[in-house]
Amino acid sequence: MIPNHCGLATLVATLLFPPLATALTPAAEEGKLLYPACHVCHNPQMDPPLGPPMWGVKRRYQNGTLDERDFVVSMVEFVKNPSLERAIHDEAVAQMGLMPPMPLPDEMLEKIAAYIHEAEFPPPCDHWKIAVNRAIQRGDPGHAKKDQQMLERFCKA
Numbered sequence: 001m002i003p004n005h006c007g008l009a010t011l012v013a014t015l016l017f018p019p020l021a022t023a024l025t026p027a028a029e030e031g032k033l034l035y036p037a038c039h040v041c042h043n044p045q046m047d048p049p050l051g052p053p054m055w056g057v058k059r060r061y062q063n064g065t066l067d068e069r070d071f072v073v074s075m076v077e078f079v080k081n082p083s084l085e086r087a088i089h090d091e092a093v094a095q096m097g098l099m100p101p102m103p104l105p106d107e108m109l110e111k112i113a114a115y116i117h118e119a120e121f122p123p124p125c126d127h128w129k130i131a132v133n134r135a136i137q138r139g140d141p142g143h144a145k146k147d148q149q150m151l152e153r154f155c156k157a
């Protein structure tokens with residue numbers, strides 16, 4: 001029998017390169033529909049920014065939590081009642097002030113946090129370009145350099 005090379009190639013390609021966008025759980029699917037409530041401020045294209053891009057917020061939460069449940073619980077706690085003690089994004093707090101509390105039911109906030117945990121946010125290249133320009137304008141070469149490094153590390157074409 002002639003082996004089906006085409007099918008085999010597809011199988012090998014699928015195993016080696018799984019699709020980037022993995023399926024969301026049902027809770028995260030619902031969270032995706034609610035996420036625009038956060039995107040209004042966490043939109044990385046905004047100049048000046050009204051909130052830090054979710055890409056970086058997510059990385060910080062992932063580094064500081066054990067699993068999806070822990071991630072969701074910590075994020076919901078903060079979003080319901082932001083406080084300086086709970087805030088881990090000190091630089092964003094210094095630049096933009098503390099985030100206002102989100103008056104949404106816990107159930108909705110949990111779905112949004114599940115979406116943030118499961119979604120693939122692209123690196124916020126526009127945000128870093130904006131940040132470099134703003135830092136240069138205000139005479140802050142330290143921050144300009146830091147954001148330039150992020151651009152070079154994550155946004156190389």
Ligand code: HEC
Binds near residue numbers: 039092096112
């Ligand atoms: C009115 C603008 C605004 C909206 C709307 C908003 N945020 Fe924020 N958010 C901010 C700002 C500003 C910060 C940075 C300061 C801070 O950390 O408190 C921030 C920071 C955060 C942080 C990091 C907190 C930390 O540890 O420092 C999380 C998590 C977060 N937002 C989640 C959300 C989620 C989830 C939503 C939607 C339900 C949302 N935000 C909606 C402005 C906003």
